[in-house]
Amino acid sequence: MNTTERVLTLLALLQSRPVWSGGELADRLGVTTRSIRRDVERLRELGYPVGSAHGAGGGYQLGAGRALPPLLLADEEAVAVAVSLRLAAGGTVAGASEAAVRTLAKLDQVMPPRLRSEVRAIQDATETLTGSQVQVDGDLLLRTARACRDTVRVRFGYHSHDGTPSRRLVEPVRLVATSRRWYLMAYDLDREDWRTFRLDRVEDLEVTTWRFVPREHPDPAELVQRSVSASPYRHVARVRVHAPLAEVAERVSPSTGRLEEDGPDACVLTAGGDDLLWIVGFLLSLEQELEVLEPPELLASFRDTAARLLRAAGEGPAAR
CATH class of the missing domain: 2.30.30 (SH3 type barrels.)
Incomplete structure (x- = not known):
């Protein structure tokens, strides 16, 4: 292993865990602790903030500096970063899209062709539904x-x-x-x-x-979910869904409603909306047996909807 290869391997080791002792690094690289000290100095000259401490619990640690030095990425890490950057181009943080494109261009320039083809294969096979995101x-x-x-x-x-x-x-x-x-x-x-x-x-x-x-x-996630699924809306529906929670969760996102287990074969869904007819349509889209718990206005809206559906099917009173 030549000096350059050894220094790059040392950098990868320092990135893989918080602290390494000099002896551990020397054993990994098959050199003396004196060589480790020299290689650490080379990394510092390149801008990597490698700290060191003596005594029990001491060792070498890669810290944060005033400038961001180049990163050394394994193959799977480079693919993961590139795919994430492509997805970030349609994200919810203003300005992140442009930064992601610039960073991806730099990464794509130095990425080996075999990895570049893997990233493009994943991208070509993926469709992203961005919806009405708010930046x-x-x-x-x-x-x-x-x-x-x-x-x-x-x-x-x-x-x-x-x-x-x-x-x-x-x-x-x-x-x-x-x-x-x-x-x-x-x-x-x-x-x-x-x-x-x-x-x-x-x-x-x-x-x-x-x-x-x-x-x-x-719990922050639970509080936010309760807030976004109920509190901002004019109507808040509580409905018992006669299906296991895991099955219903595949159709109800955390931002749409809150699910609570109600035995092995049922769950209670809490969801809000400003329009009762929209709530009825959403609940019917679950394609499960339902039991309305509250509010009473939702029951009335279900009855009206059922009557319209029967008439549309030619089975209502108006059709006869």
Whole structure:
């Protein structure tokens, strides 16, 4: 193994786990610890921030630097990154599409032909349904994520689903992404309760310097799912579906409704909508036996729909 090959192998090892001792690296590469020290210096000269610590628990560690040095990717990692970048071109983060295209062009230029053909084969065999996605400013997303990480309060303007403006001061906890939107789960200090916020409705975000101690909080994904499937809507339906939860979940996305198991052969679906007829159509599309639990207005809408269907089939009172 020549010096260049050994240094690249050393870089791959440093990327594979947090800390390596000099002896472990020497054994892996079949050289002395002195050679390891020289190779580490070569990586540092190339811009890789390799840290070192002496004593028990010490060793070499690849850290984060002021600039992003080149990455060394295994074959399967390069394919995964390239496919992800192609999918990101139609994503929900504003500006990410252009950045993904630029990055993909750089990767495609240096990727071996055999890997490039694998990526294109996957891409050619894949169709992406983007739907009516709502884009979020990338800088807003990044600053919100940092506030969650650093446990600092944020202040922002917000428009509710009916357009009502407000000013919020919150303790951010977690970002939750659905197939169409990004949400922030946070503790609203003025309302003294947990809230979820659509990031595309957030404006004038100000990250403060006020640190906070994280509170006990509900599950972020569950809270967001409950919020997006029920609370914004005029009507909230609860229906017992006579089919196993796993089977129904194949037709109900987390952003459409919330499912709760009700025995081995049934589940309860909670879903919201501003139009009862739309809810009826959605429930019928599940192609399962249904039992409406609430609201009573949904039962009436089912009866009206059933009467229209019978007339359309030539079996209603009007047809006779």
